[in-house]
Amino acid sequence: MTRVQLAQQHLQQGRADLAIPLLRQQLEQVPQDAMAWKLAGFAWHEEQYETEAVHAFSQAAALQPSDASTLMALAQSRFFAGYSAVDHFYQLTTLTPGDLNAYRGLALALAADGEYSLAEQLLVQNLAAHPLWLDGHKLLSSMRFTSGDASHFSDNYRQACTQQPQQLALWLDWFRSHAQLKQWPQCQQILGLAEQRCGKHLQLTLARLFVAAESGDTAKAALLFAETSQVQDPVRAMALTRFQLRHGELKAAEQSALPWLQTVSATVFWPYISLIWRMLGAQSGEQRAWWLDTEPMQVKAFDLQLSTTELNVLCSVLRSLHKAKAPFAQQSVRGGTQTDQNILLRHEQPLHLLKHKLKTAVQSYVEQLPTALATHPLLGRTRDRSLQGRCRFSGSWSTLLKTQGFNVSHTHPSGWLSAALHLEIPTAKQLGQAPAGWLQFGAPPAELQLPLDPQLQHQPQAGTLVLFPATLWHNTVPFESGERLTLAFDIEPQPFISGEPG
Structure with a gap:
């Protein structure tokens, strides 16, 4: 050879x-x-x-x-x-x-x-x-x-569906373009037209189920869940888990989510299992939430020792990449913008130098993790040193939040570890009363209306990198004025110790 x-x-x-x-x-x-x-x-x-x-x-x-x-x-x-x-x-x-x-x-x-x-x-x-x-x-x-x-962004789908009315894939993509914005009336209109043109399809039924469950149409959602009870689909399972959580059906939500922990969708369901176990633990003193979140939580801050000049140069490079007028529809940003692409692949020398510092911090974080647990979403991953040195960024981006800006609570299903490097923070006066502008962990999505407080709050400091499990709920708190610039990234998951997906 x-x-x-x-x-x-x-x-x-x-x-x-x-x-x-x-x-x-x-x-x-x-x-x-x-x-x-x-x-x-x-x-x-x-x-x-x-x-x-x-x-x-x-x-x-x-x-x-x-x-x-x-x-x-x-x-x-x-x-x-x-x-x-x-x-x-x-x-x-x-x-x-x-x-x-x-x-x-x-x-x-x-x-x-x-x-x-x-x-x-x-x-x-x-x-x-x-x-x-x-x-x-x-x-x-x-x-x-x-x-x-924000008014005509999906007109191209309308035109295409008029030309090709029996193409279900077009209708579904048009639906998704509005579903990710939670524009439920538009979603209903699109699905109604799709059913007129394409007839009854399971995918359209699941889409209607999703809209009913997320928009608060409890009666219709219950009927559609019953109608599709034999369907094994992660979208349906996630909609059902969220629906049951909203209605306080904790044991039922747990049973809906648990089977998916043994599939490639595990990273999507683990964050909901965390919420369920925390709620159950508060009622009965169960310790599974403690096991999952590996108390104390594996959130660690690293001072990257960036000089004022280095911070200013990085801020200048990243600000030049914020060209959009609005955030991408599927992102967590509210009141700001987020870059696309994997910016740690870019050619600018300041980013190359930063990348080395980030990899060093990631390796230090991994070396400090507790003992491996084969079934754990964070601790169950391979930690071979030869793989640590080759850690890959499954995504990297910059977020620029402006006055009253924030990130809604979310997780990163495509990552193993996630990180936020704070580069520019408003002054204490601009931020307002603490925890304005802070990074929070463990707060559930607001739309679930769960009585759970954040488990941890982190006050950001310029030049400080915060690393945490990618399945951990996190958000930022709105602040009064100024601008908050960060660079964030995910680390690509390693294989599980057991060889299983969850």
């Missing part, structure tokens, strides 16, 4: 770190090996060194300028790294005019360069020719919403 073949095998096994040395050796001896450069780009990308990936893909593209897959990799890598990728995506659309992914990438690249009108025009044109292009519809409606259009 050649070095390139062995490197490719390592990549397929998820060990890009083992592929990189082999590819370096190959390129030292054969610098014109386009495949080796391309594989090196994928390896660096997997290791989340995006600027190195850009260099490798650039070398591969120079050697094979007509290879569409290499050009796509280069364009995407430039976009992830925060470089302009417009020219590369334009070139790709010329090379592969039928590839809608290339047009999606071009629209994102144009928007990143501030060319919102061109990006919207490009999507509108392609959707006119391809009305069933779901990714295009999602991107266009999201772009319009974050640009401040």
Whole structure:
């Protein structure tokens, strides 16, 4: 087996770190090996060194300028790294005019360069020719919403559903675009039209069930839950768990959620199990909530020793990325904005230096965790040192909250650990009476109306990183004036010790 073949095998096994040395050796001896450069780009990308990936893909593209897959990799890598990728995506659309992914990438690249009108025009044109292009519809409606259009952001779905009235997937995506905003009358209207055009479908019934349960239509929700009692679906189970919690049916909610802890949906259900066990514990003195939250809670603060100059530079870089006028519909931000993409992949040197400090803090946090517990969502993960050194960010973003801004209580199902690095905090006078502007843990979502107080409150300090379990409910408290800038991230989950998902 050649070095390139062995490197490719390592990549397929998820060990890009083992592929990189082999590819370096190959390129030292054969610098014109386009495949080796391309594989090196994928390896660096997997290791989340995006600027190195850009260099490798650039070398591969120079050697094979007509290879569409290499050009796509280069364009995407430039976009992830925060470089302009417009020219590369334009070139790709010329090379592969039928590839809608290339047009999606071009629209994102144009928007990143501030060319919102061109990006919207490009999507509108392609959707006119391809009305069933779901990714295009999602991107266009999201772009319009974050640009401040809260009234007509989903008009593209309306037009497509008129053209293709029997395409259930279009109706469901249109429904979801309003459901994530809790716009229940619009949801009901869309579902009614969908049933007229497509007839009865289980997915439409589940959507109606979700709306009834979340909007407070108790009688209708109860009927729909009974009608779908034999359906094994995580969306239904989550709606039922929340519905039962709202109505104080704690044991029933527990029975609805527990089976899903053995599935890939476990990280979505563990936070609700925490609320249920806390409520049951308050009634009967049960200790399961203590076990789950590993009292004292695993929330730890790390002073990253950032100088005033370093803080100011980071604030400047992050503020430049806050271009949206409104937060994304599915995010927890209220009264501010949140960036998209994984900003710790970007090329700016201050972010590279910060990334090293963050990884060091994460490793320190993991090393301080209590003894492993095979069935625990936090403590049941593998902690092999070789994996710790390769911790991956499953997401990273910045949040800019303004006067009266806050984050609603939420969790991060795609992470194992979550973090908030406070970079700019309003003055004590601007914040108002404590705990205004503080980070809170353990407060349930307000819409559940549960009599549970936060378990822990953290006063933010500029330059302090707070690490905590990704399944832990957390929110920020509104503040009177000023601006609150943070960088947040999730750490990708490691495998469970037992090999089970929950």
